[in-house]
Amino acid sequence: MTAWKEIDQHVKVWMNYARKLILAQIKTDVQVSTKSGPNDLVTNVDKEIEEYYVKQIKLFFPNSLILGEEGHKDSGMLKHQGYFWVIDPIDGTMNFVKEQENFASMIAIYYNGKPLLGYIYDVMKDKLFWGGPACQAVYCNNEKLNSPANLSLKDGLFGASCPMVLRNYRGINEVISKSSGARIVGSAGIEFINVMSGKLCAYLSFLRPWDYLPGKILAETLGLIVKTIDGEPVNVLSSTDVLVATDNAQSEIFKIINNY
Amino acid sequence: MTAWKEIDQHVKVWMNYARKLILAQIKTDVQVSTKSGPNDLVTNVDKEIEEYYVKQIKLFFPNSLILGEEGHKDSGMLKHQGYFWVIDPIDGTMNFVKEQENFASMIAIYYNGKPLLGYIYDVMKDKLFWGGPACQAVYCNNEKLNSPANLSLKDGLFGASCPMVLRNYRGINEVISKSSGARIVGSAGIEFINVMSGKLCAYLSFLRPWDYLPGKILAETLGLIVKTIDGEPVNVLSSTDVLVATDNAQSEIFKIINNY
Known part of the structure; x- marks a missing residue:
């Protein structure tokens, strides 16, 4: 090696x-x-x-x-x-x-x-x-970089995906309404950066491996959670919904989605 | 003077x-x-x-x-x-x-x-x-600055407001689905800049006078349209929905909203 x-x-x-x-x-x-x-x-x-x-x-x-x-x-x-x-x-x-x-x-x-x-x-x-x-x-x-603060959903901006918001995917709009507000940037890479920098408490989108693997490696090194919206591990090389979030925001989002 | x-x-x-x-x-x-x-x-x-x-x-x-x-x-x-x-x-x-x-x-x-x-x-x-x-x-x-190109809705990104998207205000989500996609920045001033720079074809939000008057003066100087969502003139010093858009995007958005 x-x-x-x-x-x-x-x-x-x-x-x-x-x-x-x-x-x-x-x-x-x-x-x-x-x-x-x-x-x-x-x-x-x-x-x-x-x-x-x-x-x-x-x-x-x-x-x-x-x-x-x-x-x-x-x-x-x-x-x-x-x-x-x-x-x-x-x-x-x-x-x-x-x-x-x-x-x-x-x-x-x-x-x-x-x-x-x-x-x-x-x-x-x-x-x-x-x-x-x-x-x-x-x-x-x-x-x-220091690991970002463990922001709660209510104290953080939420990085959203336009197609998901338009069809209220899995009740995502309720998640947004409990956050400090949504931002839509339109680049998974930039959104991963924004979560790692503490500008967002979470980002959710449907992504392909090249969209999320670089960010997943970095975010997990900083102690952030990178899972599917159902809290399952993301299988490398599959296309799936991917949530990157602080520990607090991830568990709050998981609860909202599961009660939807 | x-x-x-x-x-x-x-x-x-x-x-x-x-x-x-x-x-x-x-x-x-x-x-x-x-x-x-x-x-x-x-x-x-x-x-x-x-x-x-x-x-x-x-x-x-x-x-x-x-x-x-x-x-x-x-x-x-x-x-x-x-x-x-x-x-x-x-x-x-x-x-x-x-x-x-x-x-x-x-x-x-x-x-x-x-x-x-x-x-x-x-x-x-x-x-x-x-x-x-x-x-x-x-x-x-x-x-x-040159005046931005007269982009159509389908050829432009749409600057959206989080609260409006969450409640599909006046059918705004149909407008977004006919654009190149939505972006949410969270600052009227930056969104006005983005329309003036041709990065967005339009931006819509509920705004107060200090949010939109500086941008209105600039955008109108560049030949952009600044009206309410119903195509009415914006009364200076009122709080209202404000749409800043290219001429093409404004008339397309107006039609979609009116048929909603």
Whole structure:
């Protein structure tokens, strides 16, 4: 096994390159197309960064398996002895296109099926959140994060998902009405950052592995709860509802949902 | 009448001072109390900045009338011959307290009952949006803004209000489902900035005069529509639902609401 610091050095170089690529193209050279529907976007920049990450991983860590949002998919990841990588070149592509902010580039790294390191890069703010079991800590750039306060639902803002709110999924609107209010950002990566920073007490959305694995590795390192809305463990590599929350908010939300 | 540039110079000095005060106190010295309910917050910083703005206005423009969010209220404003000022020391106090970002300091200036200048200062990003009929333009710091593209609802993100979404106010959730998605920021000032910058096609919320007048002056200068949800003119100094939108989005939203 390669020393984690060596992996970390590589990843930071790659993400720095991805940022430069994004900044160079964001104002002038973004070609947008749709995937599953009109609000599921992909751009040439998403694809270019995924290809770049995949190429670098294969070059420096040749025995790796990789799952990427924009199509790269190796099989047998969970049973793989060695590294597997889950990459989301741009999380929040809609924001990338419409807002030119509030999106993130993300990477999760597992070794022998166990979480090792997670990376969420808020590109426009130039804030890289990284860490995990490998270093038993989470950093924002070079600054070590403290675990956030164990906020109750009533004392915290709730990070919501637009589709869930519109159909009051599992009674989520009652959860929101008992919080300090809802915020909708539109990027799982940024919402994970906001829970880890104590700006939100919780965030709930239906997510795919590349949306939540980097955040899950980081949030759990800080002692936050990452489970399904029913309080079940999130099975790595499944698409599911994912709740990241403080311990207090998680148990309050679980009660409200179960009584709904 | 004082030349608008002289007023503008004063206001920018005051807002710069307010920013310094906020940055000095945000991490260490914020005492929070509630107003109408648990989610209606005010802090010592809100009060201190309002007092400072009022003192400066009275000092340099002694014949002014002033309405402030945190309690300063002169009467007879609409019939007043001379200046009236509407000030919101911190718009988005909940975000100021919980997020330490996504809030704004705001000022609207009227002369003989007519709009003159508006100011929305995104303090943490150090971006001051200012302008109005006095200079027939809107600037972000020193850069002149172009009018945003006339986005349709389906091509734009929709800035929503949490309480309205929770009770599907006037069918707003159907409006959202026909947009590119909802975002909830929790500060009217920041949402006005986002519509003016083309990040949103529309923003709707129930607002008080200090929440919307600075943005109304700026948005109308850029050719955006600022009306009630029923397409009626917003009466200055009333509390009402306020929709700021592109021309296209406004007429589409109006149709959806009217058929609901």
